[in-house]
Amino acid sequence: MSSTEVDAYVETKLQPKYQEIVAALRKLMADCAPDAVECLTHGSPAWRATRNLAVISQSKTHLTFAFERGAEFEDAHGLLEGVGKKTRHVKIKTLDGMNETALRDYIAQTVHLDQN
Numbered sequence: 001m002s003s004t005e006v007d008a009y010v011e012t013k014l015q016p017k018y019q020e021i022v023a024a025l026r027k028l029m030a031d032c033a034p035d036a037v038e039c040l041t042h043g044s045p046a047w048r049a050t051r052n053l054a055v056i057s058q059s060k061t062h063l064t065f066a067f068e069r070g071a072e073f074e075d076a077h078g079l080l081e082g083v084g085k086k087t088r089h090v091k092i093k094t095l096d097g098m099n100e101t102a103l104r105d106y107i108a109q110t111v112h113l114d115q116n
Contacts (some may be wrong), residue, residue: 003039003040005040006038006045010023014057020095021094024100025056025065025092025098026045028104028107029107032104032107033048033111035087036049036053036111037049039109043056044056049070049111049115050114052068052083052091052116053067053068053110054067054107062092062093063092063094064090066082066090067087067089067109068110069110069113070089071088072113073088073109075088077101077102079099079102090106
């Protein structure tokens with residue numbers, strides 16, 4: 001389910017070079033986590049079910065797509081970064097550079113962890 005507050009974020013705060021990537025991530029989350037609620041968390045687009053599932057943040061050089069329980073994932077794709085106790089993230093610089101297969105797997109894992 002999309003959110004009007006996330007729509008407003010995309011229109012007013014997101015760098016234009018990232019709009020297509022965020023649109024693709026929003027579609028992936030809608031497809032792979034249809035029961036998740038799209039919202040803003042700490043001013044960034046996020047998805048929540050029982051707990052936070054994922055959040056997008058932007059920097060000057062890339063978007064970060066972070067998974068709240070990513071440290072528990074099996075990373076068969078080798079794309080997850082981070083060293084903390086809980087969160088792992090994927091850096092996305094271009095739409096063409098986005099690995100949809102890997103992201104679908106990570107989203108499925110975060111949904112599974114949230115449900116169990």
